[in-house]
Amino acid sequence: MKDLKLVVQRFDPVKDASPKMVEYAVPKREGMTVLDALLYARDYVDHSIGLRFSCRQASCGSCGMKINGRPRLACYTQVEELGGEKVVAQPMDNFAIIKDLVTDLxxxxxxxxxxxxxxxxxxxxxxxxxxxxxxxxxxxxxxxxxxxxxxxxxxxxxxxxxxxxxxxxxxxxxxxxxxxxxxxxxxxxxxxxxxxxxxxxxxxxxxxxxxxxxxxxxxxxxxxxxxxxxxxxxxxxxxxxxxxxxxxxxxxxxxx
Amino acid sequence: MRESRLMLLQYITALLAVALVAVHLLTQGIIYPYSTAISFGTILSLYRNGLYAIFLEALLVVVLVHGFNGVRIILHEWRQTAPWSRWVDIGTVVAIVATVAFGSKTVILAVFGGASG
Amino acid sequence: MSSEGGGKARNRRGLSGWLNPYHYNFERWAYVFQRVTGIAILAYVIGHLGDTSFFVGGPIGTGPSQSSWTFISGIVENSFGHLILVLVVLVVIFHGTNGLRLIASEMGLILGRPASIEYPYKPRSLRLGQRALIWAAIILAVVGAAWAAMILFGGLA
Structure with missing residues (x-):
């Protein structure tokens, strides 16, 4: 199976002048959620990706983010339902950015x-x-x-x-x-x-x-x-x- | 004023505008042929039939109140500083009074003014 | 993105949130068009106060004046002016019909009632009940504009 192109908006307001989009290659597996893909990238590619999550089952409301342009829960969105080739993860609009995908609620x-x-x-x-x-x-x-x-x-x-x-x-x-x-x-x-x-x-x-x-x-x-x-x-x-x-x-x- | 009173005003002027604008559109193209509807003679005789003048005055007031109150809503949503909010409210009243006065002047002169060539 | 203190960056969408409905639902597109057409209609109405004032001799006129009316007619009664009128008819009918949908929706008349929900979630308020009225607004606007075009350009004037 071809790798998934996972694009993450990286931005640390303390250090960076502006956000930049960084692409990660993530090996796909069946039933993979966007959260799974983000955690793979964080665990095996770049430990500094900032994201927030907890329950992984759409109960806690921690992993809200903008995925392919639309606000969704990362744990409740399967890679496959987005076409399975490219996933763009950005922080939610209308909330101040703390770092990367983490917003201030x-x-x-x-x-x-x-x-x-x-x-x-x-x-x-x-x-x-x-x-x-x-x-x-x-x-x-x-x-x-x-x-x-x-x-x-x-x-x-x-x-x-x-x-x-x-x-x-x-x-x-x-x-x-x-x-x-x-x-x-x-x-x-x-x-x-x-x-x-x-x-x-x-x-x-x-x-x-x-x-x-x-x-x-x-x-x-x-x-x-x-x-x-x-x-x-x-x-x-x-x-x-x-x-x-x-x-x-x-x-x-x-x-x- | 409670915002819901202003919203009620927006709904009432909306419903009236739908009715009045519908009549206006029909008058300008369906009831009269367009070229007749915009001819000086037709308009003058319509104005001098008092009912039509009252209709136009109502259309004027309803549409301008609805329109400027709508802009007020948009401007409040755009910025929220105290001076902005105050001037938006004042500006809305001024805009409505000024435009209604200007339009009313046309209606009043058309009904009562001495016609010239 | 400007800094918001505490090392955070402001990220409100601003006016693009009003104007760009891409990625969102049909009602969001109707929201954008309602706002844009509202402003356009108000702009037209203000201009229309100006041109109709020439019936009484212009902004500083004193009574009905045929020469003044002939003068302004010469300026606005042409293909460009008529094209504007057709567009005005289009947006006025859309704004009015869609506005009726909004009043009925905002008073909770056509949205259904809260009820127990089942997977996959389909919001009750975004179902055909009110959505059909957006289609009605579009269809009526197009039919009305076509009629206006026939009158103004099709020799029915």
Whole structure:
């Protein structure tokens, strides 16, 4: 089998003036992923290639990068599906480069945190020291389940045309999580969460280019979450009122 | 102002623009033959039928508000410094007022101004 | 790539993120065209305010003036001017129809509901429901422009 041409964008901002593309020959094998190829190049050709990875099975979201021009997870992209001859690996767009393929996700996580990505309850005491459970029906679960699969890899945000220029825009990941928690039947923080997104760099800077959903490796469909969020921001009404959130359910004293 | 109010304005002007522009396109080529539609006599008689003047004025306002608000959105997405954001908002209002005033002047003079040869 | 402090290099796509949809989905191309046609239409409208003002004698006119209107008609009513009009009809119909798709999508009307997902993942929001309307926008724009061309160039004027 012919070797794979693996082209990696090499760039150390501390030392280098500009990025350069370096080609490595990697022996192909069946089922080889781009991550496998990169690890081969790092282990046997050049130990200084900077890359980040962990689980190798599309669960951790560490190895997001631009592969042949499109944001993908290196571990979840087979060499064969790219034609099997040439693979070009570059760091994700829209994130600062630390070195080679390693990008800085710091501001991305800050934007995630800024949308209050957790269940908010009015009774903080009950939330901290629960006396029962907050129940959810299967129907209520299906409204948010797909959005919970987000692994925060950053691919959506690197594909987003608004993020390309607007530093204050939360980005598809954070906006989708804002919807995910506001639409959760157990949540009481929807009104505050959507009000915080109703500004000139909030949810309305999304124009449904849909690239986030196109590149998402987990089927989260951020574009769907954001569009569903918009109607609530427009009316100022969260998906459900505070008093419609699930009540605390306590197991009956007897009968268990 | 809440951004959602401005977005609602953008949606409403969009829907109105679709209807008004459709009428405008039909008037200019289908309802009247093009050469008739752009002849001085036809336009003058249409203007002096008050309804058409009101239609043109509505088209003017709706399209310019939608267009300049759209540019405002694009400019906000382009740069985010505080002075930029402030001047973009001020500039949008000024641009809308100036262009609507200019276009309205044409409509008002066409309806009420004394015709000359 | 400029330095961003802490030894990191800024790597935002900038305007190429707006203008270059290559490698991405059909909706991304529609996004680019919506933005470009919007700006083009506004530019045309501003010019159109100028030429229509000649109906009342130009920017500083005082009332309907046949000679002024004849003057401006002599400038804009030619093959080049008519070609511009055909292009305007093309982009206006696209922008309007695609805009209706965007309003319906952004209000969550034509995207379907969240549901359990299966491999291989196919995003619900990028399916035919709204995508068909992009095709409708393209087809209507081409038909409208062809009609305008027949009127302006085909002797139907």
């Amino acid at each position: 710091g501001s991305f996580f800050d934007k995630h945190k800024a949308v209050t990505p957790r269940l908010v309850r009015e009774d903080g005491e009950e939330q901290e020291r629960p006396t029962g459970e907050y129940l959810m029906t299967p129907g209520e679960l299906s409204k948010v389940l797909q959005f919970t699969y987000c692994i925060k890899c950053g691919l959506c945000t690197s594909s987003c045309p608004t993020v390309a220029t607007d530093e204050r825009y939360p980005g598809p990941q954070a906006l989708t999580q804002a919807y995910r928690y506001s639409a959760d039947a157990r949540d009481q923080g929807g009104a505050e969460r959507i009000a915080a997104l109703d500004n000139s760099h909030g949810v309305w800077r999304c124009h449904f280019a849909g690239s986030c959903s196109y590149v998402c490796p987990k089927g989260v469909d951020p574009a769907l979450g954001i569009q569903l969020l918009k109607r609530h921001v427009m009316t100022g009404k969260p998906p459900h009122a505070k008093d419609e959130a699930s009540k605390v359910w306590k197991a009956p004293e007897s009968g268990r």
